[in-house]
Amino acid sequence: MKTLVFLEHHEGVLQKDSLGVLSKAVSLGGEVEAVVLGQGVEELAAGAGRFGATRVHVMDDVLLAAPLPQPRVDALETLVGEGGFDTVLFAASVLSADVAAGLAARLGAGLNYDLTDLVVEDGQLVGKRPALGDSVYVDAGWTSEPRLALVRSGTFEPSETGGSPDVQAYESRFQDFSLAATMVEQAHEEAEGPSIEDAEVIVAGGRGLGGPEGFAQVEELAKALGGAVAATRAVVDAGWYPYAAQVGQTGKTVSPKLYVAVGISGAIQHKVGMQSSALIVAINKDPNAPIFEYADFGVVGDLNEIVPKLTELVRQRRAA
Numbered sequence: 001m002k003t004l005v006f007l008e009h010h011e012g013v014l015q016k017d018s019l020g021v022l023s024k025a026v027s028l029g030g031e032v033e034a035v036v037l038g039q040g041v042e043e044l045a046a047g048a049g050r051f052g053a054t055r056v057h058v059m060d061d062v063l064l065a066a067p068l069p070q071p072r073v074d075a076l077e078t079l080v081g082e083g084g085f086d087t088v089l090f091a092a093s094v095l096s097a098d099v100a101a102g103l104a105a106r107l108g109a110g111l112n113y114d115l116t117d118l119v120v121e122d123g124q125l126v127g128k129r130p131a132l133g134d135s136v137y138v139d140a141g142w143t144s145e146p147r148l149a150l151v152r153s154g155t156f157e158p159s160e161t162g163g164s165p166d167v168q169a170y171e172s173r174f175q176d177f178s179l180a181a182t183m184v185e186q187a188h189e190e191a192e193g194p195s196i197e198d199a200e201v202i203v204a205g206g207r208g209l210g211g212p213e214g215f216a217q218v219e220e221l222a223k224a225l226g227g228a229v230a231a232t233r234a235v236v237d238a239g240w241y242p243y244a245a246q247v248g249q250t251g252k253t254v255s256p257k258l259y260v261a262v263g264i265s266g267a268i269q270h271k272v273g274m275q276s277s278a279l280i281v282a283i284n285k286d287p288n289a290p291i292f293e294y295a296d297f298g299v300v301g302d303l304n305e306i307v308p309k310l311t312e313l314v315r316q317r318r319a320a
């Protein structure tokens, strides 16, 4: 197997999910190389060696400065063809999904998406994908090479193995149509504290909060714990909290050290986004709520009484 991992980066930082996919690829064996596309990205490429890539291909070009997919499709088409890769892996993101889909079309290759695991069975790469509302896992294979795969965000943790890679610069032509789109503006979302993808502690709120004002106590608890705030789809759909905070099947997948679920029933579609958290604490007034079936600690009671007390206790402990 000769695998190429697409390393996405933003503002000079390689994305954690991409490094997680690289680490997984290394653990599967075979030749594993990576690619970094952008402008002024050579140093980033060297950093990828710590995660096990023996060789990192770099295409440094002003036309790759903006995070646009089509020029990246051109650059990858060249590299996959010249490098003889049989497998190309991506960590799913808005950009990577566009790039992977474009590359699949360009190469006439099969792309399996939303994978939550990759294994080698009888010498063949097999992807695992949740299906039927994430209630079952199906095996996803490829009938031809190169095999393209998009891995669900938050699936694999990066693991540092050390090493400095052979960094190789390469060049590619761009198609005229690939340069038709230009980036006009890039705006940053105002945010305080860690994002839910990176947070070690998450306090998530659900419909049990009773309304958007209920999130104030969730935010207070998250602040006391130094964590981020997440939400269920029910409250996002109701407009109580922004979509960026949604955890679950149609939201983000997170795996913090601590996940506190406040007023959340624990539906399967929510569970799939947070079940890999190291410790799950649930606060719910219904002792039969499904979340108690997989929470490590459960508190049965009214969140309006419990959450403020818990926040106060955390503050006292932190101050002591």
Ligand SMILES: Cc1cc2nc3c(=O)[nH]c(=O)nc-3n(C[C@H](O)[C@H](O)[C@H](O)COP(=O)(O)OP(=O)(O)OC[C@H]3O[C@@H](n4cnc5c(N)ncnc54)[C@H](O)[C@@H]3O)c2cc1C
Binding pocket: 205, 206, 207, 208, 209, 231, 232, 233, 234, 235, 246, 247, 248, 249, 250, 251, 252, 262, 263, 264, 265, 266, 267, 268, 269, 270, 273, 283, 284, 285, 286, 289, 301, 302, 303, 304
């Ligand atoms: C295709 C599909 C995709 C979906 N994707 C997602 C997804 O990505 N993420 C997601 O979260 N959901 C998703 N859903 C929705 C999911 O099925 C549930 O409807 C949703 O997760 C429920 O949200 P909730 O727990 O906030 O609300 P509810 O299910 O209404 O639960 C509220 C909980 O709060 C408790 N409660 C009420 N008052 C209090 C109180 N005072 N104190 C303590 N506890 C209290 C109740 O006992 C209850 O358990 C999806 C559904 C479908 C069909």
